[in-house]
Amino acid sequence: MSNPNLITCIVQRGDADKVVAAAIKAGAEGATIYYGRGTGIRQQLGLAGRFIRPEKEIILIVTRIEETDAVFNAVVKAAKLEEKGRGFAFLHKLDRAVGFL
Numbered sequence: 001m002s003n004p005n006l007i008t009c010i011v012q013r014g015d016a017d018k019v020v021a022a023a024i025k026a027g028a029e030g031a032t033i034y035y036g037r038g039t040g041i042r043q044q045l046g047l048a049g050r051f052i053r054p055e056k057e058i059i060l061i062v063t064r065i066e067e068t069d070a071v072f073n074a075v076v077k078a079a080k081l082e083e084k085g086r087g088f089a090f091l092h093k094l095d096r097a098v099g100f101l
Contacts, residue, residue: 003064003093003094004064004065005068005091005092005093005094006060006061006062006091007023007059007060007061007068007071007075007090007092008058008059008060008089008090008092009058009059009061009079009081009087009088010036010038010057010058010088010089011056011057011059011079011087012053012055012056012086012087013053013055013056013057014057015057015079015087016033017033018078018079019059019075019078019079020061021078022074022077022078023059023071023074023075023078025074026067026070026073026074026075027063027067027070027071028061028063028067029062030061031059031060031061032059032060032061033057033058033059034057034060035055035056035057036055036056037054037056038055038056039054056087061075062094062097068091076089
């Protein structure tokens, strides 16, 4: 595949399934979900930071260039990423990918 893109989305634990469902509905062929633990702002907030769960779900979605905008927008909407503290998403331009159907 030439000119593929990789969408990476980091969301609160428990939100990944609905984000992946929205991505697939928008044209993605699948996704990989794995778990992580966030650090940084939680520690800086002190006592108030106790209410931020450090457990995160990381979603990787490889898309064809023509599907990327629709899938990215679906991910942002499903994860409510415009709201502060909900997570974030970013896009990588890949040179090549193999094994993608």
